[in-house]
Amino acid sequence: LPMTGEDTGLGALASPLVGYLGKERAASLEHCPWCTSKGLTYALRSYRINLQESVTLCTNPQCLFPLVSRSLEDVLACLDPVGPTVGTKRKNCSALETEELISPAHKRLRSALLIGDRDDPVVSPRHAAPGTPEAEEDFGPSKRCSLGSNPPSFTSDHNYTAEIMPLHNGRIARTQWKTLTADVPECEDVPMESLSSASPSKSEDLVSVANQPFWSNSDNLCWLDSLLVALVNCKSLIECKPKDEAEQSSVWQLMRGYEDICASIRMHQQTGGDGAVKVPRHVLEKADADLRCLRMSAFKLLQPKLNCKLGQRETPVFAMPLLLASDPWAEPLFQSTFHWMFRCSECKAASAERVLKTLPTFTNVFPDWSPLNAVHSAPCNVCCQKNQRRTMVLESVPSVFALHFVEGLPDNDVRRYAFTFKESRYSVTTVIQYDHQLKHFVTWTRNSDGSWLEYDDLKHPECRSHRRFPVPAQEMHVVFWEVEEEEDQEPRACFPSTTFAESPPFKKEVSPS
Secondary structure (H helix, E strand, C coil), X not given: CCCCCCCCCECCCCCHHHHCCCHHHHHCCCECHHHHCCCCCXXXXXXXXXXXXXXXXXXXXXXXXXXXXXXXXXXXXXXXXXXXXXXXXXXXXXXXXXHHHHCCHHHHHHHHHHCCECCCCCCCCCCCCCXXXXXXXXXXXXXXXXXXXXXXXXXXXXXXXXEECCCCCCCCCCEEECCCXXXXXXXXXXXXXXXXXXXXXHHCCEEECCCXXXXXXXXXXXXXXXXXXXXXXXXXXXXXXXXXXXXXXXXXXXXXXXXXXXXXXXXXXXXXXXXXXXXXXXXXXHHHHHHHHHHHHHHHHHXXXXXXXXXXXXXXXXXXXXXXXXXXXXXXXXXXXXXXXXXXXXXXXXXXXXXXXXXCEECCECCCCECCXXXXXXXXXXXXXXXXXXXXXXXXXXXXXXXXXXXCCCCCCHHHHCEEECXXXXXXXXXXXXXXXXXXXXXXXXXXXXXXXXXXXXXXXXXXXXXXXXXXXXXXXEEEEEECCCCCCCCCEECCCCCHHHCCCCCEEEECC
């Protein structure tokens, strides 16, 4: 039968070994000696486990007494102003504080999870290996994220929320909980000599970190990973800040959240003796968890419009216009205005259609295709004659000019596709590759020195650099052009453009000869 009395607040009954420090000694104390050693005063309270056993715990919700690695005698010895008890090792309060500073963070998470209060849980993010299913980990009903009017946030069915705070003026992104919890470090009996010589870099569990954080593959989400990588590395989006803080901008929230994650990693970077850049393991795990939250947020935003499901193959060609359409700041930066000019060589029918699009599509491009000679073959709508010339004539080119090529391009030498339009020089900066054999999407971004970075979520966390662009021409699926700007040019302040609202209405004209 359940016992009446005060609730311990623990998720499960404590083990009988919880009171190993001695019921008699603990019951004789009025205040918690562990908190007293830190200058705090909290009363002890007894909780009944069953008919025979009870345990005395501290009323401080952030204290683990008596689940501490030091004996009760050592704690009491720290409080003794005269000297240590005979036969026990003295450990003064300054040493205790030093131990707390160098205690690894993953230890604190483990100890906090052992007896965490139901109202004050501590989450330990897990690092997902490439190719492993993450549906239950990332996308289960107990964990949800959102990109929208508010910064990305975790929500859960366990009575807590965690909000990713944006990075401003170099401050590191952090997690803020409704009920603040403190991770009490486990203290160990470390000789004073080792404490004085210990350094944070030695006490931390350091792991290698990739030069560019990105998403690992799971649930066939390469289509979304490739799109997110292309957006967060888009220089025009990075430089073209919103005129006002675009709280309604899902793409800007994505950009800001990604930058916060990168800044968090940079803040903890350490260079080892071999020159490798490393960070504490818990920092990398936290970054991976935050990246997965951003991805899930974008997925939830696209799900009702794209009708996508986890594990189902999709394409960034459909996802990109839908994601941009939900963002009044980002969409105008991708919208190009052009005319489709068509004339049939058989029936002489001609048409001109003015179009405003974020991602126009080309099929069957001609061998001499270029942005200023954008000709592809299409059937005639009047006589149904195939292989007729249809040409894109540009009217205005946005900051990011993106095109979709169903069969790829004639040549993978991206230099031949650079062009000048209205005194602005455009060059290829990003390519989303579609591997027909693997049915897999990979994003490539160009560095300032002409090399290319490969973002393949199947090869996560490695981000490989290539001196030459190795993607076959027929696999160049989505191509981004951006304006070549001076390095010393200041970032632009952008806001939704109203240029197109003043343009003539879009119409299609057909005139048979």
